[in-house]
Amino acid sequence: MALTEVQRGRFHEYSKEKKSVFSNRIVEDFFSKEQNIELLLRANDGDNESQKELEERFRKHFFRVRFVKFLVSTIKYCAIDQMRMNQKYDIRNQLIFDRPTSEGNGTLGELLLCNQKLPESEPIIANIDQFQASFSNEQLASAFMALSHKQQLIVTLSYAMSHQDNEIARIIGVSPQAVCKTRNLALQKLRLAMPERR
Numbered sequence: 001m002a003l004t005e006v007q008r009g010r011f012h013e014y015s016k017e018k019k020s021v022f023s024n025r026i027v028e029d030f031f032s033k034e035q036n037i038e039l040l041l042r043a044n045d046g047d048n049e050s051q052k053e054l055e056e057r058f059r060k061h062f063f064r065v066r067f068v069k070f071l072v073s074t075i076k077y078c079a080i081d082q083m084r085m086n087q088k089y090d091i092r093n094q095l096i097f098d099r100p101t102s103e104g105n106g107t108l109g110e111l112l113l114c115n116q117k118l119p120e121s122e123p124i125i126a127n128i129d130q131f132q133a134s135f136s137n138e139q140l141a142s143a144f145m146a147l148s149h150k151q152q153l154i155v156t157l158s159y160a161m162s163h164q165d166n167e168i169a170r171i172i173g174v175s176p177q178a179v180c181k182t183r184n185l186a187l188q189k190l191r192l193a194m195p196e197r198r
Helices: 005-017 025-030 034-044 048-092 108-114 128-133 138-145 149-160 165-172 176-193
Strands: none
Touching: 005 034, 025 048, 034 048, 128 138, 128 149, 138 176, 149 165, 149 176, 165 176
8 A cells, every 4th residue: 555645744754853763774774665654654643553563573674684684794704714715725735736636536636647648758757866856946856855765755656657645555555644644744845945935
C-alpha cells in the first residue's frame, strides 16, 4: 500500500525534527521501505501494536546489517591471511622447481624433468664432483662444497640425475620424508649463501 501525500509530509516533518537519528545510514535504509514509515506514523499516533512491530522489524534489520558487516569483515581478514601466507610461501620457495605440484606428488621440477629426455649431446652427470663442476657461479659452488656429504648426494641425485624422493630414498636407504627434509635444508643453506637471494 503506497503512502499518501499527507503521510509523506508527516514523515518528512518528523525526520527533520529527529535529524540526528535519521542521518544514520542504518535508520535511513530502514525507513526507505514505506511499510516501516507507515508503522512509525501509526506508532506516533499511539498504536501499541504498530510500535511493537516497528521495534521487531528494526531489530531484525539491525541484525542483518551487523551480520553482513561481520561476514564482510571475516572475508576481508581471511583474504589478508591468505595473501600473507602466499607471500610467506613465495619467500620460502623462491626456486620455482621446488614448489609442490597441485597433485601433491613431488615438486614441479621433478614432474617436468621426469617427462623430459635429455638431449644426446648433453653429458649425464653421474656424481657429486661432476655436478659441482657444472656450476658457473663460484658462490654457489663454494656453498655446495660446504654442505654435508649426504646433502650433496641428495641434491645431486635430485637435480642432476632427476630422481624423485622415493627413488633417492631407495638408493641411499632412508625414508622419502628424510630425503625431502635433507634436500630442503640443503637448499635453505644454498639460498643463504647467495646474497642476491636474501
